[in-house]
Amino acid sequence: MSIAVKVLSIGTVLVTFLFHSTASAQERERRSPPRKLTAHQAEVAAANYQKYCALCHGKDREGHANDHAPSLRSKSLMESGIAHQVLRPMQYGRKGTAMGGYLDEVGGPMTLDETWDLTYWLFEQAGYDRLKFSTNPVLGDVKRGEQVYQQQCANCHGVKGEGVNAPALMNQSALAHNTDEFIRHAIVNGRQDTPMQAYKDKLSEEDIDNITAFLRSKSLGWKAEKPILRALPEPADYIVNKDGDDPNFDLKDGMYVLSSDLNDALVAKKRMVLLDTRVTSVWQTAHIEGSIPFPYYADLDETVRGIPKDVQIVAYCSCPRAAADYTINKLRDRGYTRTAVLWEGIFGWMHQGFPVQRGEIEGVND
Structure with missing residues (x-):
């Protein structure tokens, strides 16, 4: 399929393809529903949602419970060609965001089915x-689309699409799985019952096309990668610096330790246990050295084995505190009083320049 790119003037690029979808929303074909789940499959799926998803997406799928996770009941989303737009981020996560991969082949807790x-x-x-x-x-006109994006979208989605108080739009894995029409439909109709408004009455159809083309232009050069899974730590390795002194943290609000204080304690070889409360797949990608995967949804009786109550425990997540707060509160209910949460989360930790141990990856051929 050939693509023609015509430069109209300096700073203005019009991307022209040899075909174009002309179907309007009213003319689009309605698709038959996906296969019907059995009662048992539905029961397991509902339990998995509450276990793995509700913390961020809300108990009733309303979204924005934590980390600006999108609504999973919005009409414009759920009519937009589901399943892959939901399935793929669930399976493989969104690199560079708090959304980890939940498929077992990347270190998550769920099977493909x-x-x-x-x-x-x-x-x-x-x-x-x-x-x-x-x-x-x-x-669309990519350069014009960038201008309109910065005017209309950057305040919530970020100047570089990184996500500020709304989902990251220029995440390459998201752009790889979302079609242009999927993106355009969201801009036109918004996301019902969320802060994302509909732009069909605010922007011209041309400028909506321009924004869509601009977002799509950011997916060029995306390269698929696959993590090489490492062995999970054994209980004998849970305590960092077994012979070190207690860190004696001065906790913010009786709960939170600052990244700088935690880093100082690690450099000084203080004795503690570090819990990474995210889905295990993202622990495989990058984690604070010495931390153990301790997912917020895991069975507490299983995960606390090997962790003594007389050692300082520090939990962290990426949202930046929701999953860690949830985990530490459960531990405190079990009598673990020497507990703390990393205030800035792992993204804040990394943004301040503190080190993480990164997983190995291998290229994936298309």
């Missing part, structure tokens, strides 16, 4: 018909 069933369950709960979108590109 369970991720599919959870996706179908979300669709059933939403109760909307699916729209059939084409995979054709949306045409």
Whole structure:
């Protein structure tokens, strides 16, 4: 398929393709529902949602419970060609965001069938018909799209699409899985019951196309990678610096330790246990050295084995505190009083220049 790129003037690029989708929203074909779950599959999917997803996406799928996680019941999302737009981030996560991969082959807790069933369950709960979108590109002026994006979108989604108080839009894995029409549909209709407003009455159709083309332009050069899974720590390795002194942290609000104080304690070889409360797949990607994977959804009786109550425990997550708060509160209910949460989370830790141990990756051929 050939693509023609015409430079109209300095700083203005019009990307023109040899085909274009002309179907309007009213003309789009309605798709048949995905397969119907059995009662048992639906029961397991509902339990998995509450166990793995509700902390950030909300107990009733309303979204924005933590880390600006999107609503999973919004009409414009759930009619937009589900399942892959939900399935893939659930399975493989969103690199550079708090969304980890929940598929077992990348270190997550769910099987392939369970991720599919959870996706179908979300669709059933939403109760909307699916729209059939084409995979054709949306045409637009990329430079103009960038200007409109900065004016209309950057305040919430970030100047570079990194996400400020709304989802990251220029995440390469998201752009790889979302079609142009999926992106455009979200801009036109917004996300119901969330801060994302509809722009169909605020922007021209041309500028909506321009923003879509600008976002798509940021997916160029995306390269798929696969983590090389490392062995999980054994209980004998849970305590960092076994012969060190107690760190004696001065905790903020009786709960939180600052990144600078934690780093100082690690450099000084203080004795403690570090808990990474994110999904294990992101621990595989990068974690504070010496930490153990301790997912917020895990069975507490299993995960606390090997952790004594007389050692300082510090938990962290990436949202920046929700999963760690949840875990530490459960531990405190079990009598673990020497506990703390990393205030800035691991992203804050990294942004301040403190070190992490990164996993090995290998390239994946398309």
